[in-house]
Amino acid sequence: MTARPLRADARRNRQRLLEVAVRVLSQDGPDVPLEAVAREAGVGIGTLYRHFPTREALVDAAYQGELDRLCDCVDDLLATLAPAAALRAWMDRFFDYLATKRGMGPALRALVASGGNPFERSRQRLTTALATLLRAGGAAAELRVDVDPDDVLVALSGICLAAADRQDRDQAARLLDLFLAALRPAAAGEPRYGRRSQGTIG
Amino acid sequence: MTARPLRADARRNRQRLLEVAVRVLSQDGPDVPLEAVAREAGVGIGTLYRHFPTREALVDAAYQGELDRLCDCVDDLLATLAPAAALRAWMDRFFDYLATKRGMGPALRALVASGGNPFERSRQRLTTALATLLRAGGAAAELRVDVDPDDVLVALSGICLAAADRQDRDQAARLLDLFLAALRPAAAGEPRYGRRSQGTIG
DNA sequence: GATCGAAGTGGAGGAGCCTCCGCTTGATGC
DNA sequence: GCATCAAGCGGAGGCTCCTCCACTTCGATC
Numbered sequence: 001m002t003a004r005p006l007r008a009d010a011r012r013n014r015q016r017l018l019e020v021a022v023r024v025l026s027q028d029g030p031d032v033p034l035e036a037v038a039r040e041a042g043v044g045i046g047t048l049y050r051h052f053p054t055r056e057a058l059v060d061a062a063y064q065g066e067l068d069r070l071c072d073c074v075d076d077l078l079a080t081l082a083p084a085a086a087l088r089a090w091m092d093r094f095f096d097y098l099a100t101k102r103g104m105g106p107a108l109r110a111l112v113a114s115g116g117n118p119f120e121r122s123r124q125r126l127t128t129a130l131a132t133l134l135r136a137g138g139a140a141a142e143l144r145v146d147v148d149p150d151d152v153l154v155a156l157s158g159i160c161l162a163a164a165d166r167q168d169r170d171q172a173a174r175l176l177d178l179f180l181a182a183l184r185p186a187a188a189g190e191p192r193y194g195r196r197s198q199g200t201i202g
Numbered sequence: 203m204t205a206r207p208l209r210a211d212a213r214r215n216r217q218r219l220l221e222v223a224v225r226v227l228s229q230d231g232p233d234v235p236l237e238a239v240a241r242e243a244g245v246g247i248g249t250l251y252r253h254f255p256t257r258e259a260l261v262d263a264a265y266q267g268e269l270d271r272l273c274d275c276v277d278d279l280l281a282t283l284a285p286a287a288a289l290r291a292w293m294d295r296f297f298d299y300l301a302t303k304r305g306m307g308p309a310l311r312a313l314v315a316s317g318g319n320p321f322e323r324s325r326q327r328l329t330t331a332l333a334t335l336l337r338a339g340g341a342a343a344e345l346r347v348d349v350d351p352d353d354v355l356v357a358l359s360g361i362c363l364a365a366a367d368r369q370d371r372d373q374a375a376r377l378l379d380l381f382l383a384a385l386r387p388a389a390a391g392e393p394r395y396g397r398r399s400q401g402t403i404g
Numbered sequence: 405g406a407t408c409g410a411a412g413t414g415g416a417g418g419a420g421c422c423t424c425c426g427c428t429t430g431a432t433g434c
Numbered sequence: 435g436c437a438t439c440a441a442g443c444g445g446a447g448g449c450t451c452c453t454c455c456a457c458t459t460c461g462a463t464c
Contacts, residue, residue, distance in 0.1 A: 045415070148376075154373065155380060158365065159357050163360065177395040178384050186383065215442085247444075
């Protein structure tokens with residue numbers, strides 16, 4: 001499980017690839033041929049693919065920094081806003097994070113979908129960020145306590161990705177407001193999410 | 203605006219392509235080479251692309267029938283279930299519709315995203331179906347009256363697509379329950395969706 | 405500083421995507 | 435029937451993706 005450290009040359013190449021990827025992705029958009037990235041980094045395409053087996057893996061690694069910032073701002077938000085408002089503000093940032101990377105669509109969907117695989121780290125961070133927000137909201141009785149942060153992540157990312165396709169910020173804002181409503185404490189007697197679904201699935 | 207009718211041979215080819223597409227898509231999965239579809243239909247790849255400029259267009263056309271069935275069942279559902287429950291049941295069907303076509307991911311996202319373009323017909327039908335359900339729910343005071351069916355369609359499709367990636371039906375059901383909660387009438391004094399967003403976007 | 409196995413490299417090659425444009429054919433008017 | 439030509443056809447070609455494996459390089463060991 002503890003992968004031995006990369007050889008020096010490999011580490012160097014990996015680093016170079018990442019630097020080039022960040023630059024090229026933001027310059028030429030999300031559809032740059034990976035061959036171009038490899039060429040620019042002065043390595044063969046094979047090398048790129050060994051370090052980053054899929055385009056998604058490369059994108060994920062390239063934007064690790066931004067994702068970190070996104071997750072790290074949770075504490076700040078909670079320090080300055082009431083929990084529900086903090087969550088709502090965080091949703092906006094999450095939307096921006098996804099939207100600026102739109103076109104890398106499959107990459108991002110894979111990130112959220114990852115069933116315990118290469119993007120585990122990223123997903124884990126996001127889930128943790130959401131968990132913190134939800135917990136604060138629960139403690140303040142502003143949000144439900146019976147939602148799974150991972151569920152929220154999936155729903156939220158789906159909504160954001162779909163909204164990003166529409167290129168309509170107003171709609172995006174409305175959808176996030178709407179989704180936030182789902183996270184408010186249920187009125188007494190109202191059907192609950194989580195125990196035996198109302199649906200006909202299954 | 204009134205496109206003149208296709209020439210007889212073109213109509214024939216188009217039809218053949220659709221029949222083959224339905225068969226091949228369900229047989230070999232959503233990633234079949236379009237060249238295979240063309241070959242099987244006995245036409246050149248150029249012909250396929252003229253009739254269906256993108257893979258999405260082909261998929262959409264191929265599943266028009268299923269989509270019709272999905273939209274047509276609304277009345278039945280409303281006849282046998284209370285509006286909110288009918289909506290919930292419809293969500294399940296919508297999920298199935300999208301899920302069986304997963305892997306055609308971009309195709310389906312394009313369908314919902316379509317800003318007045320080739321999939322207009324499909325989107326229109328879905329929006330209408332949702333509008334009917336929402337109106338019934340509003341009339342029965344089971345659902346909000348202040349939601350735009352188009353917003354619901356975008357959010358719903360996003361959630362379904364994301365959930366489908368996870369391959370977890372239980373989660374999908376939970377997410378749909380959760381989303382339904384967002385559509386319940388807001389408690390008095392609760393922030394409303396639709397007017398000036400709480401968010402920082404914009 | 406020579407040896408050697410493991411780690412890493414790179415690019416050729418097979419496959420699919422989509423465009424483009426010279427060729428074919430159905431519809432229409434005579 | 436025949437001429438005409440827009441509508442339609444098809445597949446070669448340029449491009450990207452991703453795999454695969456013979457070759458190179460690192461660095462541990464003596």
